Ligand SMILES: Nc1ncnc2c1ncn2[C@@H]1O[C@H](COP(=O)(O)OP(=O)(O)O)[C@@H](O)[C@H]1O
């Protein structure tokens with residue numbers, strides 16, 4: 001479904017600010033794989049998602065979606081295949097448009113369209129049904145400005161918007177990190193429900209190791225631009241946070257001994 005091969009990305013190459021964000025990354029996702037992504041700051045997690053969405057073009061390597069090479073397609077040309085939710089609740093929604101206008105816009109995503117789509121009666125009915133699932137009373141607030149909603153409500157709406165046009169792949173970049181624990185738990189539950197309902201293939205970056213272990217069917221850990229751990233199925237299900245920490249320590253130790261050998 002999604003196949004990344006030999007992906008390398010360096011920011012500001014050849015300067016003092018050179019940052020190697022991804023280093024020869026191979027990743028193959030089967031249809032309906034729900035992969036959680038962990039790793040320290042600067043490990044390359046967001047860059048990986050940006051390469052999938054097309055907002056960053058890799059220096060080397062190929063991105064295939066459903067057998068089609070999309071490496072050279074812009075993010076706009078890939079939009080129909082990809083839904084995204086970011087960490088900042090204000091990034092996925094338009095504050096000066098109403099809830100129903102935001103949903104209408106999301107429905108037309110990836111197609112040629114007028115920005116403000118007419119909201120028909122039939123669409124309105126569908127929006128009400130979809131919003132009811134969020135269990136936050138938003139189905140009764142179709143004509144309220146999105147800017148009036150709380151962070152949790154906006155993130156729930158972003159999630160709904162990202163899945164409304166039936167993308168193939170859902171990308172979530174720490175989308176619950178800015179929320180309080182209760183709201184984060186709610187949005188996390190909604191995420192799993194929507195992924196299952198729409199049979200999506202998903203990549204979810206999270207700082208929360210427990211959440212990473214309990215969500216999805218597969219987990220990858222990134223470090224210094226590489227995928228250093230890839231566990232799925234029973235092995236993932238039986239892992240605890242302490243096991244993940246131990247894996248991370250092993251990688252750090254190996255790195256240190258490499259550095260010593262090179263001296
Ligand atoms: N747009 C950018 N311009 C320059 N450097 C970047 C950019 N995006 C990421 N980087 C650098 O690439 C590396 C990986 O960043 P990122 O993918 O954001 O990591 P993560 O999401 O795991 O914290 C970091 O060293 C970061 O500073």
Ligand SMILES: [Mg+2]
Nearest residue numbers: 045046047173
């Ligand atoms: Mg990031």
